[in-house]
Amino acid sequence: MSHLAVIFKREFASYFVTPVAYVFILVFLVLSSAFTFYLGQFYERGQADLQPFFNFHPWLYLFLVPAVSMRLWSEERKSGSIELLLTLPITLWEAILGKFLAAWAFGGLALIGTFPIWLTVAYLGEPDNGAIMGSYVGSWLMAGAFLAIGCCMSALTKSQIIAFILSGTTCLLFVLAGFPLVLNFFEGWVPVMMLDLIAGLSVIAHFTSISKGVLALTDLIYFVSMIILWLFFTRLMLIIKSAD
Amino acid sequence: MIQVNQLTKQFGGAAVVKDLSFEVAAGAVLGFLGPNGAGKSTTMKMLTGFLAPSSGSAKINGFDIQSERQAAQAEIGYLPEGAPCYEEMTVYRFLHFIAEIRGFRGREIAHSIDRVLERVSLNAVLDQRIETLSKGFKRRVGLAQALIHDPRVLILDEPTDGLDPNQKHQVREMIRSLSDEKIVIISTHILEEVSAVCSRAMIINKGEIVMDNTPEALAELAPEHESISLMIQDLDPQEVASALSLLPESDRVVLDPDGRVTVFPKSIGSPLLGAVQSLVAAHEWRVVSMVQHRGQLDAVFRAATEGGAG
Numbered sequence: 001m002s003h004l005a006v007i008f009k010r011e012f013a014s015y016f017v018t019p020v021a022y023v024f025i026l027v028f029l030v031l032s033s034a035f036t037f038y039l040g041q042f043y044e045r046g047q048a049d050l051q052p053f054f055n056f057h058p059w060l061y062l063f064l065v066p067a068v069s070m071r072l073w074s075e076e077r078k079s080g081s082i083e084l085l086l087t088l089p090i091t092l093w094e095a096i097l098g099k100f101l102a103a104w105a106f107g108g109l110a111l112i113g114t115f116p117i118w119l120t121v122a123y124l125g126e127p128d129n130g131a132i133m134g135s136y137v138g139s140w141l142m143a144g145a146f147l148a149i150g151c152c153m154s155a156l157t158k159s160q161i162i163a164f165i166l167s168g169t170t171c172l173l174f175v176l177a178g179f180p181l182v183l184n185f186f187e188g189w190v191p192v193m194m195l196d197l198i199a200g201l202s203v204i205a206h207f208t209s210i211s212k213g214v215l216a217l218t219d220l221i222y223f224v225s226m227i228i229l230w231l232f233f234t235r236l237m238l239i240i241k242s243a244d
Numbered sequence: 245m246i247q248v249n250q251l252t253k254q255f256g257g258a259a260v261v262k263d264l265s266f267e268v269a270a271g272a273v274l275g276f277l278g279p280n281g282a283g284k285s286t287t288m289k290m291l292t293g294f295l296a297p298s299s300g301s302a303k304i305n306g307f308d309i310q311s312e313r314q315a316a317q318a319e320i321g322y323l324p325e326g327a328p329c330y331e332e333m334t335v336y337r338f339l340h341f342i343a344e345i346r347g348f349r350g351r352e353i354a355h356s357i358d359r360v361l362e363r364v365s366l367n368a369v370l371d372q373r374i375e376t377l378s379k380g381f382k383r384r385v386g387l388a389q390a391l392i393h394d395p396r397v398l399i400l401d402e403p404t405d406g407l408d409p410n411q412k413h414q415v416r417e418m419i420r421s422l423s424d425e426k427i428v429i430i431s432t433h434i435l436e437e438v439s440a441v442c443s444r445a446m447i448i449n450k451g452e453i454v455m456d457n458t459p460e461a462l463a464e465l466a467p468e469h470e471s472i473s474l475m476i477q478d479l480d481p482q483e484v485a486s487a488l489s490l491l492p493e494s495d496r497v498v499l500d501p502d503g504r505v506t507v508f509p510k511s512i513g514s515p516l517l518g519a520v521q522s523l524v525a526a527h528e529w530r531v532v533s534m535v536q537h538r539g540q541l542d543a544v545f546r547a548a549t550e551g552g553a554g
Contacts, residue, residue: 003345006341006344006345010341013337014330014332014333017332079328080324080325080328081328083289084324084328086293086294087293087294087320088317088342088345089317089318089345089347091314242295
């Protein structure tokens with residue numbers, strides 16, 4: 001087994017040592033269902049799809065994903081175990097990817113836990129299962145992008161609280177990038193091309209079609225590049241901050 | 245063999261470690277001594293590849309810690325300061341994890357854990373979570389993970405810090421019991437530890453080596469080394485002092501208020517003791533006590549690091 005797999009295994013198992021993981025999954029399931037049925041008017045719409053379910057994912061991930069990612073490196077820094085980990089004969093990438101993939105797999109598990117809602121819609125009507133599958137994959141990719149941001153923020157600080165706030169804020173900026181709130185701020189003094197670029201960074205813009213079940217290549221590229229980019233930033237932060 | 249060449253680390257412009265150069269051969273137990281903030285930990289962090297040096301290099305058994313980091317790290321067992329580990333894991337799972345990372349597979353993992361448990365007694369707490377253990381046990385877990393791959397180089401940052409005297413003794417026994425082919429580097433500010441386990445002591449102050457020798461040779465540098473204290477019954481200590489100061493081997497004589505007279509030799513290995521004994525016999529002094537002192541490291545340490553970084 002490679003170093004990556006060993007680290008992945010340890011990290012993944014560490015979620016289930018304490019009740020935190022179970023509480024997290026429970027909260028995720030309760031909130032995602034509550035949003036779907038009450039705010040999303042799942043029944044009232046009378047349509048056999050999961051759009052009301054997926055529509056809320058960016059907002060749900062905004063605070064739930066940082067809650068998962070905040071401990072990734074902060075805890076290691078705080079306890080000093082980062083010194084142990086990084087003096088083992090492994091590469092920095094193996095450590096970063098092992099941790100990230102474990103967190104991502106944990107997020108995937110929470111997502112899989114929502115399957116009853118799929119069963120519900122399948123029972124009530126005849127949904128497009130392919131579209132739902134696509135939305136699930138897209139949602140998981142978005143969770144990965146948020147996790148990568150959180151991973152980087154966690155590498156910055158010993159404090160999990162600070163890591164949580166920084167990641168939540170950064171994720172919020174990306175969620176809101178396409179909204180007038182952000183765009184109006186830039187409008188008029190940045191070139192139109194720049195404005196388009198900022199709007200193009202919007203998580204919502206890329207997730208809207210995904211939540212409808214359309215998994216477009218550009219959206220996939222967007223989320224995958226977000227993950228890669230933020231993991232590179234994580235590496236950079238770890239190298240810069242290891243001097244502290 | 246560890247070769248350190250002009251190793252330097254700067255933090256925000258201030259050099260914490262300056263131009264450190266030394267070599268350690270197999271079989272040596274090297275003690276890093278120095279006041280807090282002297283650069284001991286920083287040096288160890290660079291030797292283990294956790295920190296990148298600002299300049300200079302270090303080679304562990306021929307592997308450069310920067311360009312061949314993983315190969316060098318595979319040679320090293322490292323106990324970071326405070327023995328950090330994954331506290332939510334049980335001792336067994338933790339050692340299992342380290343063994344896997346260190347490249348053991350299948351049955352080798354159990355073997356490596358068994359072997360390390362012979363050295364470090366942890367059997368009683370194997371299935372307990374590390375966070376529930378006492379400080380002494382936690383330190384042992386840290387030592388066990390450092391030893392699991394039977395490394396040729398062992399770097400231990402304050403291995404006995406915070407332990408009770410019995411636990412300190414155990415850790416020292418273990419360090420002494422390690423095979424002769426290994427290199428052990430320990431950092432400490434407990435001077436007795438150096439005399440107890442080290443074959444070589446290096447005093448570091450403000451990032452520089454100020455002394456480097458065997459603990460015995462360093463202790464000989466202490467001014468009190470081979471000095472002799474005398475207490476004579478029914479006699480004015482002043483008289484004793486003046487008689488002693490006339491000895492050709494005597495450098496100076498110090499009179500304590502409690503009547504104890506201490507005479508310091510002119511040079512190490514001088515026949516001062518014989519001369520004092522002859523003097524006692526000639527005057528038929530009744531000796532209450534006569535002690536020849538051995539030099540203590542702490543006097544040397546203080547002299548070498550006075551005005552150090554606190």
